[in-house]
Amino acid sequence: xxxxxxxxxxxxxxxxxxxxxxxxxxVGDAFADKxxxxxxxxxxxxxxxVNFEPNxxxxxxxxxxxxxxxxxxxxxxxxxxxxxxxxAEELDADWTQVRVEGAPADVAKYKNLMMGIQLTxxxxxxxxxxxxxxxxxxxxxxxxxxxxADEWKVPANTITVVNGVVHAKxxxxxxxxxxxxxxxxxxxxxxxxxxxxxxFKLIGQPKLHRKDHxxxxxxxxxxxxxxxxxxxxxxxxxxxxxxxxxxxxxxxAKAKAIANVVEVVQFGGSAHxxxxxxxxxxxxxxxxxxxxxxxxxxxxxQAFKLGSAEILAQYKEMAKKDGLVARKDGDAAAALxxxxxxxxxxYETPYLSHSAMxxxxxxxxLGEGACEIVNGEQMHTPDQGAVAxxxxxxxxxxxxxxxxxxxSFGRRANPQADYVLEAVAIAKAAWDKGIKVPVKMVWxxxxxxxxxxxxxxxxxxxxxxxxGGGQLxxxxxxxxxxxxxxxxxxxxxMVKDGIDATSVEGVADMAYExxxxxxxxxxxxxxxxxxxxxxxxxxxxxxxxxxxxIDEAAAAAGKDPYEYRRAMLGKAPRLKGVLxxxxxxxxxxxxxxxxxxxxxxxxxxxxxxxxxxYVAQVAExxxxxDGSLKVDRVVCAVDCGLxxxxxxxxxxxxxxxGFGLTAALHxxxxxxxxxxxxxxxxxxxxxxxxxxxxxxxxxxxxxxxPTGVGEPGTPPIAPxxxxxxxxxxxxRIRKLPIADQLTA
Amino acid sequence: MIQLTINGKGHxxxxxxxxxxxxxxxDVADLTGTKYGCGMALCGACTVHLDGQAIRxxVTPVAAAAGKKITTVExxxxxxVGHAVxxxxxxxxxxxxGYCQSGQIMSATALLKSNHKPSDADIDAAMSGNVCRCAxxxxxxxxxxxAAGTLSA
Ligand code: FES
Ligand code: FES
Numbered sequence: 100x101x102x103x104x105x106x107x108x109x110x111x112x113x114x115x116x117x118x119x120x121x122x123x124x125x126v127g128d129a130f131a132d133k134x135x136x137x138x139x140x141x142x143x144x145x146x147x148x149v150n151f152e153p154n155x156x157x158x159x160x161x162x163x164x165x166x167x168x169x170x171x172x173x174x175x176x177x178x179x180x181x182x183x184x185x186x187a188e189e190l191d192a193d194w195t196q197v198r199v200e201g202a203p204a205d206v207a208k209y210k211n212l213m214m215g216i217q218l219t220x221x222x223x224x225x226x227x228x229x230x231x232x233x234x235x236x237x238x239x240x241x242x243x244x245x246x247x248a249d250e251w252k253v254p255a256n257t258i259t260v261v262n263g264v265v266h267a268k269x270x271x272x273x274x275x276x277x278x279x280x281x282x283x284x285x286x287x288x289x290x291x292x293x294x295x296x297x298x299f300k301l302i303g304q305p306k307l308h309r310k311d312h313x314x315x316x317x318x319x320x321x322x323x324x325x326x327x328x329x330x331x332x333x334x335x336x337x338x339x340x341x342x343x344x345x346x347x348x349x350x351x352a353k354a355k356a357i358a359n360v361v362e363v364v365q366f367g368g369s370a371h372x373x374x375x376x377x378x379x380x381x382x383x384x385x386x387x388x389x390x391x392x393x394x395x396x397x398x399x400x401q402a403f404k405l406g407s408a409e410i411l412a413q414y415k416e417m418a419k420k421d422g423l424v425a426r427k428d429g430d431a432a433a434a435l436x437x438x439x440x441x442x443x444x445x446y447e448t449p450y451l452s453h454s455a456m457x458x459x460x461x462x463x464x465l466g467e468g469a470c471e472i473v474n475g476e477q478m479h480t481p482d483q484g485a486v487a488x489x490x491x492x493x494x495x496x497x498x499x500x501x502x503x504x505x506x507s508f509g510r511r512a513n514p515q516a517d518y519v520l521e522a523v524a525i526a527k528a529a530w531d532k533g534i535k536v537p538v539k540m541v542w543x544x545x546x547x548x549x550x551x552x553x554x555x556x557x558x559x560x561x562x563x564x565x566x567g568g569g570q571l572x573x574x575x576x577x578x579x580x581x582x583x584x585x586x587x588x589x590x591x592x593m594v595k596d597g598i599d600a601t602s603v604e605g606v607a608d609m610a611y612e613x614x615x616x617x618x619x620x621x622x623x624x625x626x627x628x629x630x631x632x633x634x635x636x637x638x639x640x641x642x643x644x645x646x647x648x649i650d651e652a653a654a655a656a657g658k659d660p661y662e663y664r665r666a667m668l669g670k671a672p673r674l675k676g677v678l679x680x681x682x683x684x685x686x687x688x689x690x691x692x693x694x695x696x697x698x699x700x701x702x703x704x705x706x707x708x709x710x711x712x713y714v715a716q717v718a719e720x721x722x723x724x725d726g727s728l729k730v731d732r733v734v735c736a737v738d739c740g741l742x743x744x745x746x747x748x749x750x751x752x753x754x755x756x757g758f759g760l761t762a763a764l765h766x767x768x769x770x771x772x773x774x775x776x777x778x779x780x781x782x783x784x785x786x787x788x789x790x791x792x793x794x795x796x797x798x799x800x801x802x803x804x805p806t807g808v809g810e811p812g813t814p815p816i817a818p819x820x821x822x823x824x825x826x827x828x829x830x831r832i833r834k835l836p837i838a839d840q841l842t843a
Numbered sequence: 844m845i846q847l848t849i850n851g852k853g854h855x856x857x858x859x860x861x862x863x864x865x866x867x868x869x870d871v872a873d874l875t876g877t878k879y880g881c882g883m884a885l886c887g888a889c890t891v892h893l894d895g896q897a898i899r900x901x902v903t904p905v906a907a908a909a910g911k912k913i914t915t916v917e918x919x920x921x922x923x924v925g926h927a928v929x930x931x932x933x934x935x936x937x938x939x940x941g942y943c944q945s946g947q948i949m950s951a952t953a954l955l956k957s958n959h960k961p962s963d964a965d966i967d968a969a970m971s972g973n974v975c976r977c978a979x980x981x982x983x984x985x986x987x988x989x990a991a992g993t994l995s996a
Binding site: 176312314319325384458505507508753779780787789793 | 967
């Protein structure tokens, strides 16, 4: 090994200087030495020599490589690229010299500044760290400048940095790599000035490529599923059919007889995760065959046994009684007592599985009093704590190597650390039997689909009053749904007076000017189906209800649904802005082109704010004479503040729309007697390419602080589509998925 | 003993002949670019070429591939069409999480080998077996057209 590691003397001062920001300069060629790492993942353990503090957002090698350390998981939303863009912009690096690697678990260094723990979620990756990453880049640049000034004996203010090369007026120049060692000895600047946005070269650049666009197209990108370690065994699990059941007796004889099966272990569960049986084998197929050969009798005495129909019936009863009041403006009851027009409606949405393409999995490497997790890690701090608690060791003995996640949509951020703890419990059970090797637990698609932690099912009643002029004067909305937050570590700050803020988000805070609003929430506590956040969380169903109802009101008033919304958004300029933009781009003022004979066409609009990002969409649909539905075109306008990576914003709107369309058209997890009825993609239908509409995305120019785009594209699509169906056919869809409601 | 030719290299295997090719590729041959998504020919993540045809390796027993030429995403770039597809994917930044994309690229390459100028409808028909939960479909369509364009240029 041929490395020099310099620890900056001024580090401590520097850390204080920029509020938690840390920066290290690395000189050497460790990366070249160990160049087997696929850029962007798995690098952390390859590049962590003992005398280098991984307390940094950037590392610059003498080989001229700029390595940006991403405290956030790359699960598709472009976080690696976004964070690197911010840092490289202020560093004046050349985009081609920048690589990204995932940060290890270290809350002091890598916490989400909006949450205080290390976590990727809530569409916060850019929102919480844009300034932090820019400052990290600017500080590094300043140190290169002073290093060059030192060496060349010229004033610092005559030095420029262009595309990773430091220039003096004289024409003298040096690369970052050449200056790295000297830069590391420079005093760390106390106060770094950030660029004037007018001079941005990378931020806002539409042609900047994603940092993961090559390794994800040639098979080299490493996901947890792909991870291997010497001696590693693969564990495939048997879960009970019903949540809360536990193994009573296990006959593993047939499983153990299969070649390459090494061991069968039972693992205990908890109120929050499965108990079950795991088959450990030398390869995945043997483990799976062994799992299928297990004979298990389950104790279902504590299992949850209600079905979807019973759950819905209970919710309907609950909606008839008073709920907790999440919002109260004026007097909705009085206004509803004598309306010129009254709308009464019930809305319903099902449980939804995240069903990321990479089924859940996790690698565990146990040592004496220590544990390493290798995972598409979305929630470092809580997982680290949970693993430590399970093993009875301190959290600093749990290290995490972050790999790419093949999607998550929220599922890998499980507040109960369910699948991570399951993997650890399996590795521990094997360890206790003397099998002290790394264990990769993999769920099959079936376990993933049936694994719980769904987007909760919801039921809503609504009563809306219109005055003689068609104005909305009262809105009384009652939501019934399980809380995703109660019983988790997030309860203290996300549940207030019994109200889980996520259950009513998007409705309790809606911006429409309505004088009398009452939003109530009822939260059942007897439903044993585990629930969790799912891309856009409560907005995923509340936008559907809110934007469906507004459309119903516009129709009842005989008004254009765009104008009707617009008139009520006087105090919400950014929502109004995207609404106007989408109407303009979609050609709302022009009539929609009619379909062929027998076809009905319609156009629907919806606008919604989530995660401080504003999105409006227009959907155009065609319904054939047989009732089949095609979403032809979606026009989308988004205001997410400063557009860091415009092309990724476009991609996230496209993807968010497609994800929301799966839920709008097909998605439903249902239970019968507590048993989940879907297992794989033939029953839990994903949107396919033939169902994907043309999507046009328009970004509102903005100098506001950047906000997230991973989730906000999803909420408006379901209401835009059902509103389009209503426009085409007069049929109002109030229950998702749409499925066969148009043919039935 | 089963003899396989994967990306031009010979492999022999004497294990369970009913093991799906997918697991041979991933666990034995160390070619992890080919992905597991469903195991039931429902998602296309495991798509590879068997004598030039796109197949789902999760439901293809190793034995069925004996004596045939297998190409995976790791080597598809050596082929003119495969290379054009990868280049188009990179140019248009198709990927999001990336997990489905090996399968998408293998299916797209097989499509372009048999149809040099596919329409949107041709693309929908050929690619509807490949699920992308990130819904990169808009770009997949565009990238296939892009690759078709570079190949005919
Ligand atoms: S894994 Fe083979 S088609 Fe899904
Ligand atoms: S890119 Fe994530 S599943 Fe296709």
